[in-house]
Amino acid sequence: MGQQRSADYAEFASARAGHLYRSACLLTAGDTHLAEDLVQETFGRLYVRWGRVSRAENPAAYAQTVLTRTFLAHRRLRSSRERATDTFPDLPGAADGDAPLRLTLMAALARLPAKDRAVVVLRYWEDRSVEQTADVLNVSSAAVRTRCVRALGRLRELLGEDLHEFSRP
Amino acid sequence: MPENQHEDPFEDRFAAALRDTGHSFRTDDPAALVGRGEVRGRRKQLLRRTAVLGGMTGVALVGVGATLLLTPDVHDPRRTSAAAGPAATTSPSAASPSPAEPFTGDDILRSLKELLPQGTYKEEQAQGTDSLMPPYAHVVFDDGRGAAALGLSFGRVEPGSEQARQRATCPDKALVKYDDCTTAKLPDGSRLALFQGYEYADQRADTKRWYAELLTPEGHHVLLTEWNAPAEKGAPVSRPQPPLSVEQLKEVVTADVWPRVVDSMPSRGDRSATGEAPSPGTRDKTIGDTLAGLLPRELNIVGEGGQESEYAYLVVDDGKGGSLVQINVQPGMSDMAGVLFEDAEELADGRLVTTRQSPGEEGAEGVVMWTVDTLRPDGLRVVISAFNTPAQHQDATRDTPALTMEQLREIALSTVWDAGA
Numbered sequence: 001m002g003q004q005r006s007a008d009y010a011e012f013a014s015a016r017a018g019h020l021y022r023s024a025c026l027l028t029a030g031d032t033h034l035a036e037d038l039v040q041e042t043f044g045r046l047y048v049r050w051g052r053v054s055r056a057e058n059p060a061a062y063a064q065t066v067l068t069r070t071f072l073a074h075r076r077l078r079s080s081r082e083r084a085t086d087t088f089p090d091l092p093g094a095a096d097g098d099a100p101l102r103l104t105l106m107a108a109l110a111r112l113p114a115k116d117r118a119v120v121v122l123r124y125w126e127d128r129s130v131e132q133t134a135d136v137l138n139v140s141s142a143a144v145r146t147r148c149v150r151a152l153g154r155l156r157e158l159l160g161e162d163l164h165e166f167s168r169p
Numbered sequence: 170m171p172e173n174q175h176e177d178p179f180e181d182r183f184a185a186a187l188r189d190t191g192h193s194f195r196t197d198d199p200a201a202l203v204g205r206g207e208v209r210g211r212r213k214q215l216l217r218r219t220a221v222l223g224g225m226t227g228v229a230l231v232g233v234g235a236t237l238l239l240t241p242d243v244h245d246p247r248r249t250s251a252a253a254g255p256a257a258t259t260s261p262s263a264a265s266p267s268p269a270e271p272f273t274g275d276d277i278l279r280s281l282k283e284l285l286p287q288g289t290y291k292e293e294q295a296q297g298t299d300s301l302m303p304p305y306a307h308v309v310f311d312d313g314r315g316a317a318a319l320g321l322s323f324g325r326v327e328p329g330s331e332q333a334r335q336r337a338t339c340p341d342k343a344l345v346k347y348d349d350c351t352t353a354k355l356p357d358g359s360r361l362a363l364f365q366g367y368e369y370a371d372q373r374a375d376t377k378r379w380y381a382e383l384l385t386p387e388g389h390h391v392l393l394t395e396w397n398a399p400a401e402k403g404a405p406v407s408r409p410q411p412p413l414s415v416e417q418l419k420e421v422v423t424a425d426v427w428p429r430v431v432d433s434m435p436s437r438g439d440r441s442a443t444g445e446a447p448s449p450g451t452r453d454k455t456i457g458d459t460l461a462g463l464l465p466r467e468l469n470i471v472g473e474g475g476q477e478s479e480y481a482y483l484v485v486d487d488g489k490g491g492s493l494v495q496i497n498v499q500p501g502m503s504d505m506a507g508v509l510f511e512d513a514e515e516l517a518d519g520r521l522v523t524t525r526q527s528p529g530e531e532g533a534e535g536v537v538m539w540t541v542d543t544l545r546p547d548g549l550r551v552v553i554s555a556f557n558t559p560a561q562h563q564d565a566t567r568d569t570p571a572l573t574m575e576q577l578r579e580i581a582l583s584t585v586w587d588a589g590a
Contacts, residue, residue, distance in 0.1 A: 013206060017199035025194040026187065032194070036202060043206020073509055102190045103294065124184040125191050138507030156179050163182040 009050045013043050016063050023064060026121045027071045029110035030102075038074065042067040064126060065136045068118050072137075101163075108158040116151040119144055212528055272430050273297035277306045280430075281321055284421045288312040288412070292399075298433040309399045315408030316399040323431050324390040337362040337384040341474045346562055349415075358386040361423065363415045368401060376401070379411045381418035389431040393422040457481035460496050460553075463580045468571055472559065484559045485571050491559025492571035496551070498586055503548035510544055519546040520582065524574055529556055535565030541577040551581045 020042060024035035045066050046053050056062045109117055115137065122133040123144075130148075134141045196202060272280075274295030282290065288310050295306040305322040326333045337360040339350035347366030355361055361383050368376035378401070380394040395411035395418070398404045413421065457473050460483055464470070471491055472484030482495035502509075506521065513521040521544040529536030535557070542552040555570030555577055572580075 010203065010207070013203040014199065017202045018196060021196040021199070021202065022191045022194045026191050035194075036196070039196075039202050040206045040209055043203060044209025044212070047207055047210020101186055102193060105186055105190050120187070124180075124187050152177070152180060152183070155183060159183070161179055163179070163186050 005050060005054070008054060009047060012054070012059060013046070016060055020063060020067055023067060023121060023125060024071070026109065026125055027068065027117060029117065030106035034074075038067060038070050041070050045070065068122065068136050072114055072118060104159060108155055111158060112151050112154060116147050116154075119147045120151050120155070123148060209528075271297060271299040271433050272304065273299060274304075274306070277304060277321070277430060278308070280424070280426045281306050281308070281421070284424050285310060286312055286412070286417070291316065298430060298435070304430055304434060310412060312412045314412070315397070317408060317412045318396045318398065318400050319412075320394045320401075322392045323427065323434065325431055325434060326384060326388045326390045328386060328388045333384060333388065336390055337382040339364065355423065359423070360384045361419060363419060365415065368396065375406045377406075377411055379413070379415065379418065381415070381422035383422045383427070385428055387428070389428040391422050391427045391431070393418055455481060456496060456498055457483060459585055460494070460580070463583050463585065465572070465576060487571040489571070490566040492567065493556040493559055493561065494553065494570070494572060496553045499550045501548045502544060502550035506544055509542060513544075520544065522578065522582070524578070526574075529558070529561050533558065533562050533564045536561065537565070537569065539570050539572075539574055539577060541574065541581045543581045545587065549586060551586045553577050553581045
């Protein structure tokens with residue numbers, strides 16, 4: 001990578017790091033270390049494809065797509081480094097503000113299948129349309145709608161209809 | 170808010186809550202994420218070039234390339250466990266079928282405090298059994314010698330299941346580094362594991378993680394974990410050791426009250442860690458057996474583990490040292506074709522094949538991971554990876570894995586898997 005391109009990449013990555021990390025935290029349902037891992041892997045992939053990424057209409061959206069696909073590829077495979085135990089999600093600033101809400105929300109997200117979680121994050125965090133979400137996930141729009149309805153139903157079941165009750169301790 | 174979705178007030182509330190939650194995550198060091206990402210990118214580029222060279226001139230060059238590549242330019246410490254979310258699994262048929270009086274979060278905290286030595290508490294959090302979420306308690310406990318995080322979680326496991334076999338056992342030393350771990354059978358038939366290890370496999374921080382894990386014959390699962398820091402991750406250690414000795418851990422985790430907490434959990438038929446359907450039924454022959462049968466004869470199997478319906482690993486040795494080989498066999502993966510097999514080679518019969526040569530996932534020095542990923546037209550995905558180390562957290566012990574890319578490809582494409590191996 002030439003000096004200018006390298007500088008462009010660094011500027012882009014620095015500008016997107018915070019947002020990608022927050023997206024990754026939601027995708028991983030609060031596993032901040034996995035989130036860091038995913039963001040680093042995403043940046044690694046973007047680095048390799050920087051020529052293509054920089055010419056993309058919306059490099060930020062491209063980066064988000066790479067992150068989501070990296071997450072799905074990761075979640076779908078078991079690895080010898082994993083060991084199933086009951087674990088707590090890493091929670092941001094658990095002591096402050098809306099900790100109970102975040103805790104409950106993360107726990108509920110953790111109960112969704114990875115792909116449903118990706119749909120929810122793309123739709124409600126990234127504000128992507130059904131079609132854009134379908135494009136990221138390489139599925140049909142109908143499949144996104146189905147997953148979205150199913151995920152919301154599950155979240156409603158887990159969180160209760162009136163989310164406000166969780167919003168303050 | 171996505172379009173056409175305003176009819177549902179829950180959806181609006183959820184979207185707002187998700188945004189609030191998302192914005193509450195802050196990375197301490199965004200520059201480090203960018204920097205480490207760039208290091209990975211450079212490695213990927215180098216591996217790509219190396220793979221191309223290897224393809225042209227034979228496998229030997231790949232080995233040379235891998236050796237060159239893995240002169241580590243930056244130490245890239247990595248996380249230890251990918252498990253996410255709260256209590257992993259429960260089954261409606263496990264433990265007591267009739268829920269007893271629910272325990273509130275406060276009940277659980279109170280019971281826990283009664284069992285702990287004298288000290289002070291901060292950051293108390295708990296979830297009772299009066300919710301669909303799994304019960305737990307989390308406190309920062311200080312016995313006067315330093316604040317320490319302490320977590321207690323509960324679950325139900327179906328007796329006799331694969332999960333029951335895996336719970337309250339010591340992790341494989343090849344996979345998890347630890348100082349000590351023992352398991353014992355208690356007089357009532359329960360199994361107890363006492364573990365003294367670390368939060369991070371690569372010990373990038375001195376955070377120790379000790380736990381006592383209990384599994385009763387009825388499937389009550391209780392896990393008590395403590396750290397020598399006020400948080401599991403991201404906080405400096407506050408004391409040389411976690412506050413409770415293993416004896417004390419044992420005493421707390423085996424208290425009579427905890428199985429009652431599990432009994433009072435509501436039964437839920439669909440509570441699984443991922444919410445996804447379980448993999449197809451138990452096969453007579455395990456994935457590991459099938460993999461072993463496909464290996465070249467000159468390889469000795471020196472270790473095995475992780476036997477699940479879709480996953481297994483073996484450690485093989487060709488005389489030059491152990492090499493970890495792991496395999497995932499996953500039905501119903503057609504929907505991932507576009508995501509994982511974007512640039513794949515398509516065989517005449519419609520099977521897709523991609524190959525990757527990348528650094529290991531644990532950040533141990535010099536480790537390479539060679540992978541062949543395949544997808545059948547019927548959705549069966551077989552992905553096999555081999556490493557130049559017997560355990561991912563161990564530094565490389567040999568230049569290349571014990572299997573060549575071609576051998577990995579042959580194994581992954583074997584028709585044995587199609588027969589429901």
